Amino acid sequence: MKKIFLWLLILFCLSPPWIRADEEAVRYLDAIEKKYSGLKDYIADVNVHFDMETFKTPDMQAKLYFKAPDKMKVESKGVFFFPREGGYFNPALFKKDDFEIRILEPVAEGKKDIKLKIVPKKKEKMGREFVLSIDRNDNLVREIHTSQFDGRETKAKIEYGRVGSFELPRYILLTLDLPSVEPNEKRGFGPFEQKSERVTGTIEITYANYKVNTGLKDEIFKQK
Amino acid sequence: MKLFWCETYKTFSRWRTYISFSAIAVVIIVSEIVMKLSASEILFRMMKIFQKDFLISGNVLNGWFITGFIMNSLHIHIPFLITLVAGDMVSGEATSGTVRLLLIRPPSRGKIITAKYLTALFYTAGLVLFFAGMCTFLGLALFGSGDLIVHHYGKFGIVLIPEAQIPLRMLLAFAAAVWSMTVVASLAFLFSALAENSVGPIIGSMAVVIVFLVFGNLPLDFFRNLSPYLFTSYMNLWQRSFDIPIPWGSIGRSAIILGLHNIGLFLIALIIYRRKDIKS
Numbered sequence: 001m002k003k004i005f006l007w008l009l010i011l012f013c014l015s016p017p018w019i020r021a022d023e024e025a026v027r028y029l030d031a032i033e034k035k036y037s038g039l040k041d042y043i044a045d046v047n048v049h050f051d052m053e054t055f056k057t058p059d060m061q062a063k064l065y066f067k068a069p070d071k072m073k074v075e076s077k078g079v080f081f082f083p084r085e086g087g088y089f090n091p092a093l094f095k096k097d098d099f100e101i102r103i104l105e106p107v108a109e110g111k112k113d114i115k116l117k118i119v120p121k122k123k124e125k126m127g128r129e130f131v132l133s134i135d136r137n138d139n140l141v142r143e144i145h146t147s148q149f150d151g152r153e154t155k156a157k158i159e160y161g162r163v164g165s166f167e168l169p170r171y172i173l174l175t176l177d178l179p180s181v182e183p184n185e186k187r188g189f190g191p192f193e194q195k196s197e198r199v200t201g202t203i204e205i206t207y208a209n210y211k212v213n214t215g216l217k218d219e220i221f222k223q224k
Numbered sequence: 225m226k227l228f229w230c231e232t233y234k235t236f237s238r239w240r241t242y243i244s245f246s247a248i249a250v251v252i253i254v255s256e257i258v259m260k261l262s263a264s265e266i267l268f269r270m271m272k273i274f275q276k277d278f279l280i281s282g283n284v285l286n287g288w289f290i291t292g293f294i295m296n297s298l299h300i301h302i303p304f305l306i307t308l309v310a311g312d313m314v315s316g317e318a319t320s321g322t323v324r325l326l327l328i329r330p331p332s333r334g335k336i337i338t339a340k341y342l343t344a345l346f347y348t349a350g351l352v353l354f355f356a357g358m359c360t361f362l363g364l365a366l367f368g369s370g371d372l373i374v375h376h377y378g379k380f381g382i383v384l385i386p387e388a389q390i391p392l393r394m395l396l397a398f399a400a401a402v403w404s405m406t407v408v409a410s411l412a413f414l415f416s417a418l419a420e421n422s423v424g425p426i427i428g429s430m431a432v433v434i435v436f437l438v439f440g441n442l443p444l445d446f447f448r449n450l451s452p453y454l455f456t457s458y459m460n461l462w463q464r465s466f467d468i469p470i471p472w473g474s475i476g477r478s479a480i481i482l483g484l485h486n487i488g489l490f491l492i493a494l495i496i497y498r499r500k501d502i503k504s
Contacts, residue, residue: 053381054379056381056384057383057384057468060384074279074281075281076282079281079283080281082279084279178277
């Protein structure tokens with residue numbers, strides 16, 4: 001028995017740095033969650049501008065409703081396409097219980113940004129990996145890079161503005177790199193068909209007229 | 225002008241003329257009701273490719289979309305309905321034995337055939353506009369209005385036209401559709417001028433349209449090089465009305481090529497008919 005305890009003690013002392021790094025990584029996310037713990041809900045006007053060869057649309061406008069922890073809805077007069085990955089701000093998106101979180105690069109002295117690699121534990125979210133670039137000084141997520149098993153890649157660069165006591169996204173630049181045709185959607189004469197090219201482009205999302213903590217009711221988020 | 229109205233009266237007095245209108249009415253009413261009942265399925269299939277990456281809100285499946293969706297069948301079905309009447313315009317007189325009676329009247333052969341040709345064009349325009357009008361009005365009544373999404377199935381891309389711009393673009397699309405269908409009418413009319421019965425012109429015109437469509441769509445270099453010489457390659461000009469920006473140059477070029485086909489086919493029919501030896 002004593003030997004077992006001794007071995008456990010040795011193991012603890014020699015615990016690999018990545019285990020400690022994981023704890024450190026979680027601390028960065030905890031700091032962000034804590035910073036936004038007072039944010040119960042928000043409403044904002046959203047303008048989406050597509051700069052993609054295959055998306056020929058004028059700017060789209062909508063009203064976005066968010067309620068913590070994860071309720072979100074968009075309301076628009078016309079047809080509205082809103083990016084699922086990186087399109088809106090949810091400070092509690094990456095909960096430590098649902099994800100494996102690691103520091104991607106060692107933290108350099110004097111460098112304010114840190115990169116975290118986040119892999120979902122839940123089955124329904126598997127097949128995706130996130131790399132977050134966090135501003136350690138201000139506890140803000142500056143970049144979210146999402147890659148999916150089917151080759152989908154999105155990168156969101158977020159600029160913040162002050163709304164009351166919160167810093168909320170003012171502008172998000174989303175860079176997409178997606179397969180143009182789903183594997184089971186391919187049509188044509190097989191050997192004659194050329195390999196489909198990827199769809200790339202950017203989406204600019206601008207937020208304005210924030211209203212924070214207005215006490216949004218759950219009914220708003222129920223689908224009609 | 226009087227000849228034209230006489231021909232129009234004759235054409236619209238035949239029950240055969242209304243087969244096309246009835247067929248279109250049945251197709252549109254049934255398909256729009258079925259679409260209304262299975263709206264969620266259509267939406268799912270149509271937007272499946274975007275669902276992973278985008279949250280979509282708004283009335284996507286609206287009357288304008290339904291109109292565009294049904295109009296895509298224009299290439300195959302409407303030409304057949306047009307040939308039913310245009311292919312009978314001249315040969316029908318021979319079949320019914322009225323050709324001699326018609327030609328001994330004071331108007332010249334040239335005037336008679338021109339009046340018949342204009343009637344064929346009038347019928348074509350009427351049929352396409354009936355089709356377009358019915359699609360639109362029933363579609364708007366059942367599905368409401370909204371922005372128009374033009375999406376090619378299986379491709380990750382859309383063209384979104386704001387609601388305010390749609391009526392004008394639809395009018396342009398309908399006009400372009402009428403213009404492209406007049407070539408089918410001209411072809412059937414030419415065959416009708418050559419034949420003594422109506423079956424040959426109807427089947428012959430459809431055969432030409434189908435063969436040209438197949439050749440124009442085969443993914444081989446030989447057929448790709450051949451495609452600019454086939455009138456069917458320019459018949460989808462109505463779809464260009466929903467591009468951003470509207471490619472006026474390409475639309476104009478296609479319209480001119482189709483117009484030249486119309487003139488050419490009619491002139492051949494005119495020459496043949498003027499020289500035709502009436503034996504029946």
